[in-house]
Amino acid sequence: MVFLVRCTHVVAGILHLRTPSLIISAMCIEMKSRVVRLPGVSSRNGLAVENRHNTGEWREIVSSAVTVLKQGGVIAVPTDTIYGIAGLAQNSEAIERIYELKGRNGNKPLAICVGSIKQIYRFCKVTVPDHLLQDLLPGPVTLVFERLEALNKNLNPFTHLVGVRIPDHAFMQELARACEEPLALTSANISSQISTLKTEEFQDLWSRLGLVIDGGPIGDVMSPVCRLGSTVVNLSTPGKYNIIRQGCALSHTEEVLQKYGLRSES
Numbered sequence: 001m002v003f004l005v006r007c008t009h010v011v012a013g014i015l016h017l018r019t020p021s022l023i024i025s026a027m028c029i030e031m032k033s034r035v036v037r038l039p040g041v042s043s044r045n046g047l048a049v050e051n052r053h054n055t056g057e058w059r060e061i062v063s064s065a066v067t068v069l070k071q072g073g074v075i076a077v078p079t080d081t082i083y084g085i086a087g088l089a090q091n092s093e094a095i096e097r098i099y100e101l102k103g104r105n106g107n108k109p110l111a112i113c114v115g116s117i118k119q120i121y122r123f124c125k126v127t128v129p130d131h132l133l134q135d136l137l138p139g140p141v142t143l144v145f146e147r148l149e150a151l152n153k154n155l156n157p158f159t160h161l162v163g164v165r166i167p168d169h170a171f172m173q174e175l176a177r178a179c180e181e182p183l184a185l186t187s188a189n190i191s192s193q194i195s196t197l198k199t200e201e202f203q204d205l206w207s208r209l210g211l212v213i214d215g216g217p218i219g220d221v222m223s224p225v226c227r228l229g230s231t232v233v234n235l236s237t238p239g240k241y242n243i244i245r246q247g248c249a250l251s252h253t254e255e256v257l258q259k260y261g262l263r264s265e266s
Helices: 056-070 092-102 117-123 130-136 170-179 199-208 250-259
Strands: 003-005 009-011 014-016 022-024 035-037 075-078 083-088 111-113 141-147 161-165 183-187 211-214 231-234 240-245
Touching: 056 075, 056 083, 056 170, 056 211, 075 170, 075 199, 083 092, 083 199, 092 183, 117 130, 117 141, 117 161, 130 141, 130 250, 170 183, 199 211, 231 250, 240 250
Parallel strands: 014 035, 035 211, 075 211, 111 161, 141 231
Antiparallel strands: 003 022, 009 014, 075 083, 083 183, 111 183, 141 161, 231 240
């Protein structure tokens, strides 16, 4: 797969777009860099500024990311917690690429990322009120439910459960909606290594990715708390919850769950 960007200049390995033309093509000349800086990003927290994220340049980047994903590629993306690696969850070859790229144990599951709460019901057996989902999502939490048959059987075939995310990040939500199918999502690092908050921190993986979306630093890169990733909670048992990973939003997550009468299994 070849990644092409028509741009005016390349600085420090980062492609700075100056025209609305962003093209993926195997017939054109290959660029050395696969990194595209996302426009309209706040340097304060790494999240997209809402009044700028719908620009033509932004839409071109989303479109190009979708093209790479639809061709079975794997890309790096910013989220609301840490940088992630994503591929189409319904594409078995993309799933295999993610595991190979990370050197990840095949018995460790991948979460899925969707663009709206409505999509969760298509792939998961939801056991909690819709208002609970709305209180937690979008946000830095992974909710684990029983999977439905609509989800690719080759995604986490060793378990009947699946974790689902809707990151509180405008680009990720728009990308997931544009794909019209779930993304398989995991952290952008070699398995067991530290989570990453800047694209430079996983630069050794760039050459193996179809595209790297640089959304700027995510949170305080000097704070260990910012590298904890999402809080992961099992909601597959009606009326109960089990914290699988404390993550960065444990207190708020438990507060919401208990507000709706759920009891901890631990």
